[in-house]
Amino acid sequence: MAIVYRIRAHHGMCFSFFRGKGYSGEFTDNMWKMKENLAHNPDVILLKEADDVCAHCPNNQKGTCISMEKVADYDRQVLDLCGLEPGVRMRWKDFEKTVQDKILKPGRREEICKDCEWSELCVL
Numbered sequence: 001m002a003i004v005y006r007i008r009a010h011h012g013m014c015f016s017f018f019r020g021k022g023y024s025g026e027f028t029d030n031m032w033k034m035k036e037n038l039a040h041n042p043d044v045i046l047l048k049e050a051d052d053v054c055a056h057c058p059n060n061q062k063g064t065c066i067s068m069e070k071v072a073d074y075d076r077q078v079l080d081l082c083g084l085e086p087g088v089r090m091r092w093k094d095f096e097k098t099v100q101d102k103i104l105k106p107g108r109r110e111e112i113c114k115d116c117e118w119s120e121l122c123v124l
C-alpha cells in the first residue's frame with residue numbers, strides 16, 4: 001500500500017528551500033529521504049500539528065513543537081493563502097504548486113515565517 005505522508009502546512013514552504021541544513025543529523029537525513037519520496041508525488045494529508053518531519057526533530061517534545069504557537073500560526077497562514085483546510089488529502093505536487101503560486105512566487109513567504117531561525121537560508 002502506498003505511503004500517505006502527513007505534512008504540516010508550512011513544511012510545504014520548507015521543502016522548497018531545504019538544501020541539507022537542519023536541527024540535527026536525524027532531522028536532515030529524514031528531510032532528504034522525504035524529499036526523494038515526495039518527488040514521486042504521493043498523496044499527503046495537510047496538518048496544523050506535528051507531522052512526518054517533526055517526528056525526527058529534536059524540537060518535538062512528545063508530539064508537540066517547542067515553538068508550538070509560532071509554527072501553528074505559520075500553518076494557519078499557509079492554509080489560508082492556499083485556500084485549503086487542515087485534514088485535506090491531495091497529491092504532493094498539487095500542494096507544492098499551490099504553495100509556489102500563492103506564496104513563494106508572489107514573494108509572500110516572509111509575511112509568514114520571517115521570524116524563523118532558518119529564514120535567511122530560504123531564498124529562491
Ligand code: SF4
Binds near residue numbers: 053057058064065066
Ligand atoms: S521545529 Fe517544530 S514544526 Fe519545525 S520540524 Fe521541528 S517540531 Fe516540527
